[in-house]
Amino acid sequence: GQNIDQPTEMTATEGAIVQINCTYQTSGFNGLFWYQQHAGEAPTFLSYNVLDGLEEKGRFSSFLSRSKGYSYLLLKELQMKDSASYLCAALDSNYQLIWGAGTKLIIKP
Amino acid sequence: GAVVSQHPSWVICKSGTSVKIECRSLDFQATTMFWYRQFPKQSLMLMATSNEGSKATYEQGVEKDKFLINHASLTLSTLTVTSAHPEDSSFYICSARETEFNEQFFGPGTRLTVL
Numbered sequence: 026g027q028n029i030d031q032p033t034e035m036t037a038t039e040g041a042i043v044q045i046n047c048t049y050q051t052s053g054f055n056g057l058f059w060y061q062q063h064a065g066e067a068p069t070f071l072s073y074n075v076l077d078g079l080e081e082k083g084r085f086s087s088f089l090s091r092s093k094g095y096s097y098l099l100l101k102e103l104q105m106k107d108s109a110s111y112l113c114a115a116l117d118s119n120y121q122l123i124w125g126a127g128t129k130l131i132i133k134p
Numbered sequence: 135g136a137v138v139s140q141h142p143s144w145v146i147c148k149s150g151t152s153v154k155i156e157c158r159s160l161d162f163q164a165t166t167m168f169w170y171r172q173f174p175k176q177s178l179m180l181m182a183t184s185n186e187g188s189k190a191t192y193e194q195g196v197e198k199d200k201f202l203i204n205h206a207s208l209t210l211s212t213l214t215v216t217s218a219h220p221e222d223s224s225f226y227i228c229s230a231r232e233t234e235f236n237e238q239f240f241g242p243g244t245r246l247t248v249l
Binding site: 065127 | 183242
């Protein structure tokens, strides 16, 4: 079956760095997305990886290893506004997004 | 970036009534639109996928006669919750993508409360 695993909740300190991991098993693979979702709001796009390696975009970076079925989202210089849920989603062979349950990130001052 | 609008943003209705939610892609043509439901503290749950001009594909367990989806144009899809009941109260989110390789752009969501 298809499955996405990511931690349920993580806590980090303002100004620090946090890495949110995601492992996936899908029927075919056409890329991996990370979305940020604040409570009561719709998800917003953060990143898309289809090739192995690290993609950096400001304070956020995303990494993909296709051979390991593994990705992570790295957030640097954490700010209080980064408190949100972070959703990992893999695009399968039918171009359908398979969603993880999301990681709730709590930032403490 | 691409913008997807959703209307209404929230709605309260009596049990037994029908509610229509609109999803529009404002600055691109969406070949595919998706409808999600999200209960509190849970992840997105895909309800159905719709391609312009064809019937929607519903996920297992989603009643197609209850959740009517119409994707009449490349910029508009509608979800009608028919004979809504309190258990249908949820956050309904649509998303749209231009091609298979584009990310999905999400609408702001519609919070439905059925009394």
